[in-house]
Amino acid sequence: MAMAESVYVAGAFEHPTREAPDKSTMQLHAEVAAGALEDAGLEKADVDGYFTAGVPEYESGLSPLIMADYLGLDPSYADTTDFGGSSYVSHVGHAASAIRDGRCDVALVTLAGRPRSRGQATGSGARDIRTVQDSFERVYGATNVGMYGMAAQRHMHEHGTTSEQLAEIRAAASHHAQYNEHAMYREPVSVEDVVESRVVADPLHLLDCCVISDGGGALLVVSEDVRSELDRECVEVLGFGEAIGHHDAGRIDLTRTAAEQSGSRAFEEAGLGPEHVDYASIYDSFTITVLEAIEDLGFCAKGDGGSFVEGGTLRAPDGELPFNTDGGGLCSNHPANRGGMTKVIEAVRQLRNEANPEVQVDADVALAHGTGGSIGTRHGAATVVLGREAP
Amino acid sequence: MSWEPRPVPEPNPETERYWAAAASGELLVRECLDCGLVYHYPRSLCPDCFSENVEWREASGGGEVYSYSIARAISGWPEADLPLVLAYVELDDGPRLMTNVDADPEDVEIGTRVDVRFVDTDASDVAVPVFTPVDD
Numbered sequence: 001m002a003m004a005e006s007v008y009v010a011g012a013f014e015h016p017t018r019e020a021p022d023k024s025t026m027q028l029h030a031e032v033a034a035g036a037l038e039d040a041g042l043e044k045a046d047v048d049g050y051f052t053a054g055v056p057e058y059e060s061g062l063s064p065l066i067m068a069d070y071l072g073l074d075p076s077y078a079d080t081t082d083f084g085g086s087s088y089v090s091h092v093g094h095a096a097s098a099i100r101d102g103r104c105d106v107a108l109v110t111l112a113g114r115p116r117s118r119g120q121a122t123g124s125g126a127r128d129i130r131t132v133q134d135s136f137e138r139v140y141g142a143t144n145v146g147m148y149g150m151a152a153q154r155h156m157h158e159h160g161t162t163s164e165q166l167a168e169i170r171a172a173a174s175h176h177a178q179y180n181e182h183a184m185y186r187e188p189v190s191v192e193d194v195v196e197s198r199v200v201a202d203p204l205h206l207l208d209c210c211v212i213s214d215g216g217g218a219l220l221v222v223s224e225d226v227r228s229e230l231d232r233e234c235v236e237v238l239g240f241g242e243a244i245g246h247h248d249a250g251r252i253d254l255t256r257t258a259a260e261q262s263g264s265r266a267f268e269e270a271g272l273g274p275e276h277v278d279y280a281s282i283y284d285s286f287t288i289t290v291l292e293a294i295e296d297l298g299f300c301a302k303g304d305g306g307s308f309v310e311g312g313t314l315r316a317p318d319g320e321l322p323f324n325t326d327g328g329g330l331c332s333n334h335p336a337n338r339g340g341m342t343k344v345i346e347a348v349r350q351l352r353n354e355a356n357p358e359v360q361v362d363a364d365v366a367l368a369h370g371t372g373g374s375i376g377t378r379h380g381a382a383t384v385v386l387g388r389e390a391p
Numbered sequence: 392m393s394w395e396p397r398p399v400p401e402p403n404p405e406t407e408r409y410w411a412a413a414a415s416g417e418l419l420v421r422e423c424l425d426c427g428l429v430y431h432y433p434r435s436l437c438p439d440c441f442s443e444n445v446e447w448r449e450a451s452g453g454g455e456v457y458s459y460s461i462a463r464a465i466s467g468w469p470e471a472d473l474p475l476v477l478a479y480v481e482l483d484d485g486p487r488l489m490t491n492v493d494a495d496p497e498d499v500e501i502g503t504r505v506d507v508r509f510v511d512t513d514a515s516d517v518a519v520p521v522f523t524p525v526d527d
C-alpha cells in the first residue's frame with residue numbers, strides 16, 4: 001500500500017475573548033477564521049473546504065449554507081458533522097480524508113458561540129421534547145451534569161475512584177491556567193477547594209464542571225502541496241479515529257466511552273501507541289470526562305484512572321502525561337459549550353513550542369481527544385494524533 | 392398528583408402504546424422474537440438485528456439502581472420535586488432505563504431494589520414510570 005499523503009495543520013487560532021455581549025456569533029466565526037488564516041500565512045481566497053458543526057443559536061439545520069453565505073466562502077467541499085463538542089476533532093480527521101481524496105487543499109474549520117452572554121447556567125435543564133429519546137430522558141430532569149454525575153457515581157462504585165482523585169484533574173488544570181492570560185479562572189485551586197465546593201449533581205462539585213464562556217476558534221488543515229509553500233511551522237496529522245457510544249438498546253455502561261474505539265483507530269493509523277504521547281489535550285466538560293477518557297485511550301487500565309492522575313501525572317512540564325496546558329475547559333475556555341476546538345489548538349501550540357513557557361512540554365507527539373454529547377446517553381468520541389514535523 | 396409542570400412525554404406511533412400502558416399501570420419492554428433481545432426504549436425494528444418480528448412484553452416492574460445522581464437545582468423545575476434523584480434502573484427483565492427514584496436521596500444507593508410506579512399526566516393516555524425503593 002502506498003503511503004498516504006501527509007496532511008498538516010497549518011493554522012490555529014483561539015479567540016481571546018471569554019465574554020462577547022457586543023458581538024454576533026457569526027462575527028466570532030469570521031474573526032477566528034481571519035485569525036487562523038493570518039497564523040498560517042494564507043488568504044481567504046485559498047480556502048476551498050469548509051467544516052463547521054451546528055450553530056446552536058440559529059437551530060436551522062442549515063449551518064453550512066448560513067455560514068458560507070456570511071463568510072463569503074465558495075467551498076468545493078463542506079462537512080457539518082455535529083457530534084457536539086467533539087465535532088471539531090472529527091473535522092480535522094474528515095478534512096484530512098477530503099484532502100487525500102483531492103476534494104480540497106485548504107480546509108477551514110470554525111467554531112463560535114456565546115452561551116455566557118446568552119445566560120446559560122451550569123446544570124440548567126433542557127426541557128424541550130424534540131427527539132424520541134427526549135421523552136425518555138428530559139422528562140426526568142436529565143441535565144448534562146446529572147448524567148455525568150451518574151457516570152462518576154458508577155465509576156466510583158465499580159473502581160473505588162474518589163472525589164479527591166477527580167479533584168486532582170481540576171487542580172492540575174488550574175495549575176496550568178495560572179500562566180494563561182486569557183483563562184477565565186487563573187487562580188490555582190487545591191484538591192480541598194474542589195471537594196469543598198458546592199455539590200451540583202452528586203458526586204460532582206461545582207469545580208468538577210467546565211466554565212461557560214463565549215468565544216471560538218479556527219483551524220486550517222492543508223495538503224502537502226500547500227504546506228510546501230508556507231513558511232509557517234506546521235503540525236502533521238498522523239492518525240485519526242472516531243466512534244459513537246450510546247444506550248446500546250439498554251445495555252449502557254456508564255464507566256466506558258467510545259474513546260476505546262476512537263483512540264485505538266487513531267493510534268493504529270499513526271502506527272503509534274499511548275506510550276508515544278508526550279502531551280494530551282483531553283476533553284474536560286467534567287473531571288469524570290477526563291478520567292474515563294484517560295483509561296479508554298489506554299494511558300492506564302480501566303479502573304486505574306483515579307490512582308493514575310494522583311501525584312502530579314497530569315501537571316506540565318514534568319508529569320508523565322501533561323494535559324490541557326491552556327487550563328482546558330475546566331479553567332480557561334469552553335466556547336459554545338463545545339471544547340473540541342480548543343483541544344486541537346493547544347496540541348498544535350505544544351508541537352510548535354508556542355504554549356505558555358511555564359507549561360511548554362518537550363513534545364514530538366501530541367494527542368487531542370473530544371467527547372461530545374453525553375456519556376450518560378449518547379456521545380461522539382474523536383481522537384487525533386499529531387506530530388512535530390521533522391526538522 | 393400530576394406530572395406537570397415538568398416536561399411531558401410526547402407519544403409517537405412507536406411509543407404511544409408504552410405511554411398508554413403506563414397510564415393503565417403496566418411497564419412494557421420490547422422483545423425481539425428473532426434474536427431474543429429485550430430492549431428499551433421502544434422501537435419497531437430490533438436495534439440489534441433489524442427484525443420487525445418484535446413484541447411488547449410486560450416487565451415485572453422490579454429492578455435495582457444501576458447509578459444515580461442527585462440534582463439540587465434545575466432551572467424551571469418545580470421546587471417541590473427537588474432534590475431530584477436521576478437514575479438508571481436495571482430492570483429484572485434486562486434493559487437499563489433512565490428514570491427518577493421517588494425517595495429521600497439518603498435511601499438511594501447503587502444496588503437499591505426498586506419497584507415501578509406511575510405518575511399521571513394531564514393527558515389520560517400518558518403516565519410516567521418512576522421507581523420507589525422496596526422495603527426489605
Ligand SMILES: [Zn+2]
Binds near residue numbers: 425440
Ligand atoms: Zn433482534
